[in-house]
Amino acid sequence: MLVELSIKNFAIIDHVTVPFEEGLTVLTGETGAGKSIIIDAIGLLIGGRGSVEFVRHGSKRAEIEGLFSVSSSHDINPLMQDLGIEVSEDDMVVLRREITSQGKSICRINGKLVTLASLRQIGQMLVDIHGQHEHQQLLQVDKHLFLLDRYAESKIKDAKEEYKTIYDRFTDTKKNYTKLSANEQQQAQRLDLIRYQLQEIENAGLIPNEDDELQAEKQKLGNSEQLYQRVHDSHQALYGENKGLEWVMVALNQMDDAKELDPELKNLQETIASCYYLLEESSFSLRDYVENIEFNPERLNEIEARLSEVNTLKRKYGESVNTILEYASKIEEEVETLENKDEHLQKWANELEALQKDLAVEAKHLTEIRKQQSVKLTKDIQKELKALYMEKTKFEVMFHEEKDKAFTKDGADYVEFMVATNQGEPLKPLVKVASGGEISRIILALKTILASHEGVTALIFDEVDTGVSGRVAQAIAEKIHHISTGSQVLCITHLPQVAAMADTHLFIAKGEKEGRVTTEVTPLAENEKVEEIGRMISGVEITELTRQHAEELLDQAEQTKKKQVS
Template sequence: MLAQLTVTNFAIVKFLELDLQAGMTCITGETGAGKSIAIDALGLCLGERAEAAMVRPGCDKTEVSARFLLAGNPAARGWLTANELEGDESEECIVRRVVSAEGRSRSYINGVPVPLAQLKNLGQLLVNVHGQHAHQLLLRADYQLALLDGFAGHTLLLSEVREHYQQWRQLQNELARLRAEQLERESRRQLIEYQVQELDEFALQPDEFEEIEEEHQRLANGTELLQECGSCIDLLYENDDTTIAGLLQLAIDKAEALAGMDSRLTTVLEMLNEAQIRVEESHGELRGYLDSLELDPERFTELENRLSRAISLARKHHVKPAELALHHQSLTEELARIGSDEARLEGMESELSQAREAFLTAAEALSQSRRRHAEALACRVSESMRELAMPQGQFAIDVVADRGQHLSPLGIDRVEFQVTTNPGQPLQPLGKVASGGELSRISLALVVISARQMATPTLIFDEVDVGISGPTAAVVGRLLRQLGESTQVLVVTHLPQVAGNGHQHMVVSKHTDGHTTETQMQPITQGDRLHELARLLGGDHITDNTLANARELLAG
């Protein structure tokens, strides 16, 4: 329920703060006073398009905030929880929108900045607005279908149908893609098969090319390695004349004598001993390497050939030799994918047929439910038409299932609202029979009846009673008041018969000082309400008769 609306610098509103109650609240005012301005501000707050022209002239921004009570609205509370936007008060939600003079806007839910799309999604769970042109929407087939589904509460059934439809369409698209690529895939398969076979025969392993290069280089330099290793060993330890090891031992002997004379030279002795250990270790390593070094001409030739073949294949496949093994693996995987796509193509017809049948089964269940609820809704609209000055009116909803052509995320049905308003006339499509006034009344009846089935806790009717007057207006007022017994209803109206049925009444007024204009809205007392109804009945000249008529409206 909308509990409070605060508007600052919106169009001709300087500041407005409204505390709203449950039940039916009527909003009236003189023509041109801006009766719908609070509704427009609320629409902006809940995600409607923002424009720079909405900002009051001379101001840098407009700001609108709305506080909602969430008791009895589990859908909104669930949405806030799912999106981690719960406020400090779990039973309340505060929505705010700020629009700059340049037309840029920012949106907030419980103080957290959010994208406009999130604001719109939440707004649909908080408020449902029915404007004065809603009856024009009634001629559209998609709106008729939405009204029927809203009345029937088809949320879960629609979700199931939509899910099956999307699965079926995804399979259709996949099948179309696989078929379109089949010729290209076959050509590619033939090429890759030859390439993979060639690379399979060579069977170069990951990192093998680097290992071959290293071993080939070692064998190519084998003679030099033997000579230089032997020379190094002689220098270190095995020369008959002078060796590094011998010179180091001489230095150690002298350092021992020096350290005995001055302990500060002990470190030098330790370093020389350590150097001698390193020389012995390096000698051992070189001796082991030299003993293991083998010069195998056959192995060298084998490596030479494999290295040359790897370079040749790499050049042929336009990759570096070191990348050839990885390229081989990539081609093998691509060949496997092509085979997988072909296997997938063979089994898709059956899978697609099963998906289509699953969709049609869900759509048929939805269609049957629509037909049942169409009868109930048509019966109730027919009753309301008779109350709304169409005594011979009859309303029907034709639900036609087409399993062949009319398949969509909404099912398989075409829905058409039909009506007759005169005896002897057959039922015909709504747009061919109903006049503008009749269409407005039928639209209002549908909205009121459907609204009772919907979970949205706040309903706004913005001059939906255009074209209605007299006894019919009184019936409309009673229908809206009955709706207000279970749902918060805000009604912008110019009809005293409607306004007199409200639980609360607010009046919009416009003031100007010759330089600026300001619109205000405020609740009125029972006494002021009597005069406002009298004004609606008779204009600015209020007489005893108009007051008496107004009193009757309030008493009724």
Template sequence: MLTGLSIRDVVLIDTLDLEFGPGLGVLTGETGAGKSILLDALGLALGARADSGLVRDGQPQAVVSVSFEVPHDHPALDLLRDNALEPEPGEPLVIRRIVKSDGGSRAFVNDQSASVGLLRDLGSLLVEIHGQHDDRGLLNPRGHRALLDAYGRIDTLACEGAYRDWRTAEAKLAATREEIELAARDRDYLQHAVAELAKLAPQPGEEEELAELRANMQKGARLAEDIAVAGQLLEGSEGGLSLLRQAARRLERIADEHEKLGEALAALDRAVIEAADAEDRLAEAAEALAYDPARLEEAEARLFEIRALARKHRVEPDALPALAEDLAAKLHAIEVGDESLAALETAAHDAHRRYAEEAARLTDARAGAAERLDAAVAGELAPLKLDAAKFRTVVESLDEAHWSAAGRDRVEFEVSTNPGAPFAPLIKIASGGELSRFILALKVALAEEGGATTMIFDEIDRGVGGAVASAIGERLHRLAEGAQLLVVTHSPQVAARGNRHLLIEKSHQGLVTRTSVHALGEDRRREEIARMLSGAEITDEARAQATRLLEAA
């Protein structure tokens, strides 16, 4: 709900602060008083194109701020969250727009810089402005299906789920078919590659193991003689280890005879242990570096085969086992492709059938809702002096290429304004106050389903009076019970229905002209309605008639 409008230096308005409440608010004033300035200022705050002509003469900039109370579940809050601009709980949503005299502009949401595009998106969620050139809201066919669904309380969730399942099944079928077709073109290659890899059967890490084995055997061939001589010098009855042990046994018999002999024995014992360890290490090295020409040739041949196959397939040697599994899986997919495709085709067909059933239910429900809506709108047309007009809701099937989660229907509101005239979109055949009255009839019939909670009607009563103006006022008052309405009007019958009355006046002080807006109390309101009834000179009869209108409202 719009709660406040603040204007600084916009055209004829230097300073203006207005507060708004729920229900029906009416704005009146003589022709040329500046009612359009208020709507231009509000439109500017809601993302309209910035025009330096809006800046008051002699001022560097114009500033417009609007504030809204937004329920916690309002879609505008989702948009603000997506842009990190959500107000604190309990705080109003404040939108501010600055237009400079050189044409530049800036936009703010909750005192944070924002794009004009975001302001437009917010404005479409917060306010509907219905004027003589409006092409949004009810006049936009893209929103008619959702409005009809809301009017008919039509639940689309089952259809949305069926649509997702169908599209998922179709996508899986298409992807599998493409994979099989691609693989089938390479059948001969796959068969050869799988057989080649299966024959070689490379194992993870095998290339590194073979390279290490070859390197060790090559070292062994070079070091074999030295290792053998070293082993001979240590081993046997005449080897170094045997001689050390013999010396230790001799010293052991005489070690107690002198301190130094004991130390010598201890040193010999350590030497024996170290020599024995060296002997073990030499044996291990000899085994690890054992040179076997046949085995070396075999290891080198397999290593070269693995590396050659890796180069052929442009992968690392360690990736060959995974490649073998992948190619085998592709070959298997070709061999069982017909079976898997048949299963997926069946699943896609079943999903399509379920979607078609759910979409058909929506079509039937929409057809029923369309009949009820047409009857409801028809009941509103005659009192609004549109008794020659006809309204219909078109529900027709779309091509399958345009089916969606919302079903397979195109919905559009159409009217015929004269007997025998063809039906056509509302915006193409209605104009002026007639257009606004059609919108009002729709709004009342739809009970404000799917629309913004703040609506502005600009001169909806243009060209009508008497009973028609009374009918318009009664319907605006009824519509305002569930929404906030602001109406710019020249009709006393409409003005009398308002919960609040704002008077727009123009004044002159020397060469300076200003527009001001005043909230009217009971007495001034009666006087303004009397002026609207009688013109420049307010008569007692006009005052009495104004009183009757207010009492009847």
């Protein structure tokens, strides 16, 4: 859920911080007060298109920050890990978007700078915004299959995984086959090139990690005189008459006698003894090192020459000897493939034929599951539409049959949501339904069914109740609240019936600060809700009768909520 939203220097908003709760939160206020501006800010926060026009006049930048709470099992967590974003232990996600007055956009997720595409990818998994003319996935035909699979997830998950395993093998094999059967002249040129490269690398006789070992040896030989002097002086300081070890031995002998006089000195005597033997062993190692230091200019020249040869290969084939050897192994396989082109083409052609048959079987299985689940989805949607006084509306998931079905990552199905809003009319694509009020109710019916399957943490309705009134308005209010049960729904509304169903009511109003208009957000107490709903019913003048009507709406809403819970 969206826990808190902070907006600064955005449009007419100076600075506002809005805490949100679970359940249904409605935003009401006069036209132009800034309700939609808050939704616009959330839209930008989840990756919407930015503009310098959003930056408050006289400000250097607009800043929007949202704190979201997600479950540890949410699909967003592995995606964030893939993007290199740290996942917090408290299951919180912080999105931040800044737009400068020069039009630059700065995006962060949990403090890490990300691209706008990454912000959009994460943001749209957290929030789903639905406006009167912006129904996103539900009005995008290419998303209908995704939504059907979301609805059928528990039934179709295993079958999709089996299909995807075969599909990945099929696409990889097809890619290899297509590449190998491409232009023969280009392949001949490619073969000549990689043969030359492979021969050049093989002639060099590279050994794994050779460059690192040569560099270390060069460092040692190039500083042999200094090394000799430093190590020799160190050894001389420790070993010999009146040197370090002799004086430590004097201290040790004295402590041997002292511990006999005071047993408490035993630990200290043992420490000095350990130090003496460690220093003695070190002095022997220093002596051996000095004796083995090599002064060999010829070897240094050999190393320089070899490193020069290796560096020439690095510029062509990789940043290290190991990388070059990996490249050599790769082109060696490519040489073998190109030299035996016909054999490999036949092998892959046979494999493609077998995989295509397997894909057809698995795709058919997916289609069968989807068709079974589409019948259930249709029944569920029809039930919801009836509750929204659209009992004569027909809904259907249409499977488009094509002779030559192309396999995609999701199977071979192309589905589309179809509706007929009046009795006797033919089914038409959902995207061609004209009436705003009908669209609102169809969207709500679909959302009621699919909300629990879509995985978003917050659902926002921006005046989707436009074009309805009376009993339909009451039905929509109840449906919106039903969707919010156990989740979070934010709703901008002008309907008093919807406002009465709110668990949290935020009043948006214009104010004035330092001579400039700004937007203010105020959570309403129970008595304040009555006044605001009264204003929504009657307009400017609120009478005692209007207040009574508002109180009745609130009482009725409470009764309805209790029935929904039971």
